[in-house]
Amino acid sequence: MTLQASTLLRASLASNSFLKVLNVKIIDSLASGAAEIAAVRRDIHAHPELCFEELRTADVVARQLTGWGIPVHRGMGTTGVVGIVHGRDGGACGRGVGLRADMDALPMQEFNTFAHASQHAGKMHACGHDGHTAMLLAAAQHLSTHRDFDGTVYLIFQPAEEGGGGAREMIRDGLFEKFPMEAVFGMHNWPGGAVGTFAVSAGPVMASSNEFRIVIRGKGSHAAMPNMGIDPVPAACQMVLAFQTIISRNKKPLDTGVISVTMIHAGEATNVTPDSCELQGTVRTFSTGVLDLIEQRMKAIAEHTCAAFEAQCEFEFSRNYPPTINAAAEADFARQVMVDIVGADKVLAQEPTMGAEDFSYMLQAKPGAYCFIANGEGEHREMGHGGGPCTLHNPSYDFNDELIPLGGTYWVQLASRWLNTPARA
Structure with missing residues (x-):
């Protein structure tokens, strides 16, 4: 990223509409570091990789985590990365919680021509997995610095969500045996909703495919x-x-x-x-x-x-993929975390969609919840975006970088509160 582009990005995030207008409780370090993480997100967007080919993306993720003093385990599910953040007790209490982001792109041509558009013909981050990775990286940076919890947070950067069943492959490689966790949580951006809103509900939220x-x-x-x-x-x-x-x-x-x-x-x-x-x-x-x-x-x-x-x-x-079914207790826990960040009026019931998601495999193995974070209508896209709408799997889509500190805050608060709450019997 050029110095000029970095300056413009920093200014854009500093004038973030929901931070100034809405009563949203963003963690200060995530707000101040949003531009740096957004630059990583745009680098990943410019270099999309398809399922089980996420070698460069995994390198970027591992390099960031290692730089923040987070041990990493690589190669799970072929190209997956797991970061391990122990709390103030060094993880001695044995408790753990998993946070998952997907990393792969789609086999489609991007219509956008802005500076961070795909440099690889026929490949595009048209579903926002670059943004999901960025939000979890933002949380990882804060968690590594503060560690104000007992137990361990497992940062799961998963390959091959788009048809490859990367979650299933990570589980087959021993994800939950090597990294014991009580619950696992996932999040997906959702275009069309107002930035600053979340949605989560118990029960089926995405269909089998x-x-x-x-x-x-x-x-x-x-x-x-x-x-x-x-x-x-x-x-x-x-x-x-x-x-x-x-x-x-x-x-x-x-x-x-x-x-x-x-x-x-x-x-x-x-x-x-x-x-x-x-x-x-x-x-x-x-x-x-x-x-x-x-x-x-x-x-x-x-x-x-x-x-x-x-x-x-x-x-x-x-x-192919089984239905994604949120556990009632974990969905309610996630909702309470969201309410404390954005307010009850901005935490919506999660309308089920007939789309599919391989996080479903993780929810078959562990209790947890999969939520949506609103990506806006597309006004965030820079000059040079394609003429189509900013919807998922659309060649004119781009992730909204304003979500990085908000999604990162959700991840941090969810993990730390989970581990600071007595374990369920």
Whole structure:
């Protein structure tokens, strides 16, 4: 970052709207150090790395942590980094809490042209993982300096959230055995809400992510003589419509589920009935029971529809990320921390989304909570941003650096208060 850019960034963060206008209790050291952490965030944004390729990003994270006297463990889940911050007791009490940020980018082209735009074609931090990393780094710097708690804070910088299941891989590598913690917490920026607000709720907050592939094998023929073949296209059309009856007639109305057929491939010529037709798509649910029902019914409908049309059926169903379900006690704990920072009116109920998140694997293994921190409407973006909206997975997105001291404050207060509160029986 150039001196001029650094000066402008510092001035921008110093005039931070929510710090001056809203009654938000930001930790002083995080406010004063926000520009330096924002510079790290923008460096990461300019050098995005895809899942399990986060070598440079992991180097940046490890270098920052080591510079602040924080021991690091590297290579967990391939490229993950875990920082270990012992409290004033040196961690002797044996208690621990985990804070998680993701590090990977998306395989998409960035439209922004400002100074910190991606330098790698086809790769972009379009989901704000650069900002998540920055907020946790900001907290790490403060925690390493003050250590006003007993026990240990584990800083989890996770790779491969975007489809790679990095959380699962870190767990398989012994994350919770090597770093024993009572609970684990995660946070994601959420565009569209006013800066200075949070959202957290108990129960399901993000859906499971699952994919299906169905191949209908018929018998090709001349389109003028369809009776000579077995046309897979009508079978596919019947199948697509029938799948929606699972949602409307098999699933309980109060349960949530989505079946989306997003790809249909068949044929190469207008005068030829194709030999086969392939369907692909996704299924989202908030519970394993609903998912079991949908998979069973989809398989039965696919196979019997093909049989009715005298076609053959190949049915594949892949379960990717499970639903993200917040534990009630930990969600309430996180809410109280947020209320003390921004006030009760700015801590909202977390509206569940059918998007998926691999932090769900961590919540299957440990109690914890996953929250949202509002990223604003996009006014924070500098000149040279793309013409699209500042929404997640959009080529014109950019993380709002105003969140760095706010998110960092949340992490610090959450961890220190957790460890300074008597352990639950």
